[in-house]
Amino acid sequence: MTEPEKPAPSTGGVPYALRKISGPVLMGVVPGQPLAVAHRAAELAYSLGVKLVCAYVDVTTYLAEEPDGTVEARPIDPDGVDDDIEGISASIAGHLREALDGTGIGWSFVTLAGDPARALGRLAETTDASVIVVGTRERGLGARLEELLVGSVAVHLTHRQHRPVLVVPLAPHPRHQPKADH
Template identity: 55%
Template sequence: MTPFSEHPIVVGVVPHQPELVALTAASWSRAAGGVTLYFAYVDVTRFTAEELPDGTVRHAEVDPDSVDDTWVDRQQQIERSLTDVLDGSGVPWEFRYLAGRPDRALTHLARTVDAAAIVVGTRAPGPGARLREVVEGSVAVQLSHHQHRPILVVPLSVVDWKTPLWR
């Protein structure tokens, strides 16, 4: 077990994710003494060509014949979003753009920075969300089965158990 104090927290993020994930991670950081948050987006359309000692990666397109630079815009958009949410929070943070399987990439980053925990959000509700989870699996579940760090899963929608699920 890695103690929470003085050890960073890795936070898995996706574009247009509700602020709740970043705000929850910031709250945990403050509770642990202001530890650094390593926010990470894992691009499943790219692969890791090289893992660097600071947790960053060199990545490339899966199809070597295509040229797709949209990842640069995605990275900038996520960083702007995080800056907007965390500005003035006093919490130290960094962003990592990773590639490959999300569970493996987040685990590698957590091992590299000696993180105490990993924070992820649930899959956002919407059409096809349940099917995507069945096909792709849950990153939180995959993480919990394949590494030793605690996983904090932030719910992104509230379920009212008083309301019947089927009408």
């Protein structure tokens, strides 16, 4: 006995129509991030035939709108230690250049300000990104404490916008890896 033919999926009475994915892959980058995240994001962009936009979010700054309508990044603590944001951004861009140049995909790098999930969400909206790619955090007590205090960027992204979020796992903890046969 064959199953009856299922009607086409619909949303509110309007039939669903497939559309070609054409927006870039947006990847969130942090200093020292393993290249596995960039490699997966690049593979996805290559497979979809779209560009890759790499974004670093400086959490020590916030966006402020001027009376004339311009928006600029300002330090959260103007008297605090001056992190070399240009140096950090240049270092990340150089690391990405080594990993991505010669892959055949078009890619770019941008530095954003503020809360990472909000900043990536805004950029995803303005670029009409197809997907947002982020990595998991390194293991350890410090990372777990930070996640408890500020939360996961991936979780915040999934709750704040409508685009899919791909979370690339970093190297699993040694005790969770399968044992090799001898």
